[in-house]
Amino acid sequence: xxxxxxxxxxxxxxxxxxxxxxxxxxxxxxxxxxxxxxxxxxxxxxxxxxxxxxxxxxxxxxxxxxxxxxxxxxx
Amino acid sequence: xxxxxxxxxxxxxxxxxxxxxxxxxxxxxxxxxxxxxxxxxxxxxxxxxxxxxxxxxxxxxxxxxxxxxxxxxxxxxxxxxxxxxxxxxxxxxxxxxxxxxxxxxxxxxxxxxxxxxxxxxxxxxxxxxxxxxxxxxxxxxxxxxxxxxxxxxxxxxxxxxxxxxxxxxxxxxxxxxxxxxxxxxxxxxxxxxxxxxxxxxxxxxxxxxxxxxxxxxxxxxxxxxxxxxxxxxxxxxxxxxxxxxxxxxxxxxxxxxxxxxxxxxxxxxx
Amino acid sequence: xxxxxxxxxxxxxxxxxxxxxxxxxxxxxxxxxxxxxxxxxxxxxxxxxxxxxxxxxxxxxxxxxxxxxxxxxxxxxxxxxxxxxxxxxxxxxxxxxxxxxxxxxxxxxxxxxxxxxxxxxxxxxxxxxxxxxxxxxxxxxxxxxxxxxxxxxxxxxxxxxxxxxxxxxxxxxxxxxxxxxxxxxxxxxxxxxxxxxxxxxxxxxxxxxxxxxxxxxxxxxxxxxxxxxxxxxxxxxxxxxxxxxxxxxxxxxxxxxxxxxxxxxxxxxxxxxxxxxxxxxxxxxxxxxxxxxxxxxxxxxxxxxxxxxxxxxxxxxxxxxxxxxxxxxxxxxxxxxxxxxxxxxxxxxxxxxxxxxxxxx
Ligand SMILES: Cc1ncc(C[n+]2csc(CCOP(=O)(O)OP(=O)(O)O)c2C)c(N)n1
Ligand code: SF4
Ligand code: SF4
Ligand code: SF4
Ligand SMILES: [Mg+2]
Numbered sequence: 001x002x003x004x005x006x007x008x009x010x011x012x013x014x015x016x017x018x019x020x021x022x023x024x025x026x027x028x029x030x031x032x033x034x035x036x037x038x039x040x041x042x043x044x045x046x047x048x049x050x051x052x053x054x055x056x057x058x059x060x061x062x063x064x065x066x067x068x069x070x071x072x073x074x075x
Numbered sequence: 076x077x078x079x080x081x082x083x084x085x086x087x088x089x090x091x092x093x094x095x096x097x098x099x100x101x102x103x104x105x106x107x108x109x110x111x112x113x114x115x116x117x118x119x120x121x122x123x124x125x126x127x128x129x130x131x132x133x134x135x136x137x138x139x140x141x142x143x144x145x146x147x148x149x150x151x152x153x154x155x156x157x158x159x160x161x162x163x164x165x166x167x168x169x170x171x172x173x174x175x176x177x178x179x180x181x182x183x184x185x186x187x188x189x190x191x192x193x194x195x196x197x198x199x200x201x202x203x204x205x206x207x208x209x210x211x212x213x214x215x216x217x218x219x220x221x222x223x224x225x226x227x228x229x230x231x232x233x234x235x236x237x238x239x240x241x242x243x244x245x246x247x248x249x250x251x252x253x254x255x256x257x258x259x260x261x262x263x264x265x266x267x268x269x270x271x272x273x274x275x276x277x278x279x280x281x282x283x284x285x286x287x288x289x290x291x292x293x294x295x296x297x298x299x300x301x302x303x304x305x306x307x308x309x310x311x312x313x314x315x316x317x318x319x320x321x322x323x324x325x326x327x328x329x330x331x332x333x334x335x336x337x338x339x340x341x342x343x344x345x
Numbered sequence: 346x347x348x349x350x351x352x353x354x355x356x357x358x359x360x361x362x363x364x365x366x367x368x369x370x371x372x373x374x375x376x377x378x379x380x381x382x383x384x385x386x387x388x389x390x391x392x393x394x395x396x397x398x399x400x401x402x403x404x405x406x407x408x409x410x411x412x413x414x415x416x417x418x419x420x421x422x423x424x425x426x427x428x429x430x431x432x433x434x435x436x437x438x439x440x441x442x443x444x445x446x447x448x449x450x451x452x453x454x455x456x457x458x459x460x461x462x463x464x465x466x467x468x469x470x471x472x473x474x475x476x477x478x479x480x481x482x483x484x485x486x487x488x489x490x491x492x493x494x495x496x497x498x499x500x501x502x503x504x505x506x507x508x509x510x511x512x513x514x515x516x517x518x519x520x521x522x523x524x525x526x527x528x529x530x531x532x533x534x535x536x537x538x539x540x541x542x543x544x545x546x547x548x549x550x551x552x553x554x555x556x557x558x559x560x561x562x563x564x565x566x567x568x569x570x571x572x573x574x575x576x577x578x579x580x581x582x583x584x585x586x587x588x589x590x591x592x593x594x595x596x597x598x599x600x601x602x603x604x605x606x607x608x609x610x611x612x613x614x615x616x617x618x619x620x621x622x623x624x625x626x627x628x629x630x631x632x633x634x635x636x637x638x639x640x641x642x643x644x645x646x647x648x649x650x651x652x653x654x655x656x657x658x659x660x661x662x663x664x665x666x667x668x669x670x671x672x673x674x675x676x677x678x679x680x681x682x683x684x685x686x687x688x689x690x691x692x693x694x695x696x697x698x699x700x701x702x703x704x705x706x
Contacts, residue, residue, distance in 0.1 A: 005082070007087050016110070019110070019309070024269065041109065054086075061268070062118075063107065063110060063112065063118075065096040070093065072091045131553055131554045131555065134550050151552075153550065153561045154561075155562060155564070160405065160406070164409050167412065167416075167417075167421070170397045170410070171368055171397055171419050171421065172417050175552055192403060192405075192406070
């Protein structure tokens with residue numbers, strides 16, 4: 001059966017750690033980093049990278065357009 | 076290399092990219108507070124302009140309000156209007172350059188308080204412009220004062236004990252009024268708090284921009300929004316509050332569609 | 346020689362706008378200048394030259410429509426009368442701050458408040474000192490004949506684009522309503538796309554093409570240092586106006602011992618006073634400022650030590666007199682005579698005042 005796997009790249013410097021992407025993710029892939037970026041924000045990152053399905057929910061709710069989404073169909 | 080890194084490497088490739096920031100958005104970090112709805116709506120407008128291929132023929136009119144600097148973010152020509160006057164500025168632009176696509180971007184104070192006259196009359200003339208209305212029920216820019224759309228009981232810096240009808244009157248449902256005007260072509264109310272809502276809002280904004288090129292009247296898109304700083308909540312709490320408190324008064328959906336009203340020419344004599 | 350016609354001042358504004366190739370007019374009715382929009386609407390220039398004419402819902406809306414359209418690099422204008430100009434103040438300040446060219450006609454009536462629809466010059470200070478908030482100036486032209494109502498529309502646009510600054514034609518109810526013979530200009534075409542590109546292409550909001558950066562019309566700047574620079578640039582521009590575009594008329598001033606200073610319709614009355622006084626042997630002249638900003642300071646400063654006094658004649662409580670005093674800088678006596686409320690003094694009345702305040706006193 002075909003399976004969809006995905007990944008996101010967060011622009012950590014632009015991210016403001018608002019958490020909206022984290023709660024929008026249906027697969028609990030994202031979390032806020034314990035580290036902060038140069039502006040002091042706990043930026044978003046893939047806490048559980050293997051669960052991402054590339055659905056783009058996170059990128060569509062992100063106010064700062066800092067998420068790029070990739071998706072791949074695998075057999 | 077670890078298994079996870081290997082896996083990511085295989086996915087993160089140009090050919091697998093499904094979402095990337097629009098090229099019509101500049102590479103400037105927006106000044107908005109973390110989680111502010113303004114950023115999402117900017118993104119949607121930029122996406123739509125890119126998709127429709129109208130970057131070179133679109134003029135935006137930014138308001139006085141938190142979105143005053145919209146011109147720093149969306150890579151098109153802009154005119155920055157005085158507080159409330161964006162519909163008049165857009166009218167001037169559209170009338171003098173009717174072949175262009177012209178839109179205003181305004182907050183609730185801008186569009187529904189100080190600029191109410193300009194808003195109503197631009198729509199009533201059926202100006203062939205798009206109006207994007209960010210209703211966050213507060214004056215974000217000036218530090219969280221009461222807006223015309225502030226809910227009854229809502230605490231703001233000028234309604235510290237909650238909005239009170241006797242003192243402050245009622246929340247203004249201006250979009251309902253707009254939908255009554257014969258010059259309105261398309262009037263809709265959207266939000267951007269979930270991925271599904273964002274998809275619908277994007278569709279509505281795209282439709283508004285497409286219709287505005289057909290010159291069939293004013294296209295008006297309200298986006299029920301959050302202002303977490305003004306509301307003094309986290310962005311996530313703000314979304315919940317908006318759904319619970321704002322949606323009952325400002326229900327989502329289309330209020331009008333199908334173009335401005337056709338009329339028979341009136342004969343003064345005979 | 347252009348076409349000759351007998352016309353009302355307000356109608357001439359409309360005619361001149363169409364003929365000089367104006368792109369758009371946005372206005373709101375108010376006495377004593379409603380004929381401007383009425384004649385435009387009657388002529389339907391959108392069918393001939395393509396000029397846009399729109400009746401706005403208020404003066405606030407009309408000035409901001411002008412702001413939007415002027416930002417597109419086009420030649421646009423509005424007209425109003427005193428209370429309407431007060432409403433426009435914020436918009437005019439934005440236009441000046443964003444350095445946009447446009448023409449604003451103020452056919453003044455008496456104030457304060459709703460005042461009177463009779464003629465007045467009581468908006469002199471408002472017009473010449475900016476009128477709205479912030480450090481800015483309009484270039485102010487004061488016509489004293491129907492012919493100048495015609496000429497100053499074209500000249501106004503020329504100067505507005507020379508400086509990228511709003512130009513005000515400060516007329517009064519008399520000039521607006523008066524009928525006179527006027528020589529009209531031949532119809533000029535509106536600017537072509539090519540001309541627009543050459544003249545305003547570097548800043549106008551005409552749509553961001555791939556080969557240029559976006560254009561933004563704004564008066565906002567959060568960086569204090571840049572904002573100060575913006576202000577200094579404006580001030581330098583006003584200085585340049587003072588050097589290059591002061592306009593005035595001198596009548597019988599060569600040997601004058603007493604000089605009347607009056608603009609607009611008041612200057613016509615004073616011209617008669619000069620004749621009356623000269624007939625009695627008094628050496629009286631008239632200085633008529635045509636640009637009220639930039640004000641003809643230099644000629645006043647040069648005259649001051651040579652004459653026995655200036656008398657300003659104004660339809661207000663004495664506004665221009667302060668600018669004459671500043672320019673004369675104590676070198677001679679400066680007096681004021683005026684009427685208010687819509688009353689125009691007769692030439693005899695002015696002559697009497699001249700005797701009371703200067704010659705006899
Ligand atoms: C003439 C004028 N009056 C008042 C202000 C101050 N002011 C700036 S923004 C604003 C309210 C903005 O609220 P809104 O339109 O809801 O935009 P938001 O910031 O919430 O997006 C006010 C009152 C102003 N700039 N100009
Ligand atoms: S693309 Fe979908 S699954 Fe992946 S992180 Fe974003 S929201 Fe979660
Ligand atoms: S939504 Fe965007 S800005 Fe907010 S935390 Fe996620 S990536 Fe960062
Ligand atoms: S104050 Fe409110 S509206 Fe303004 S940027 Fe912050 S969250 Fe957004
Ligand atoms: Mg608001």
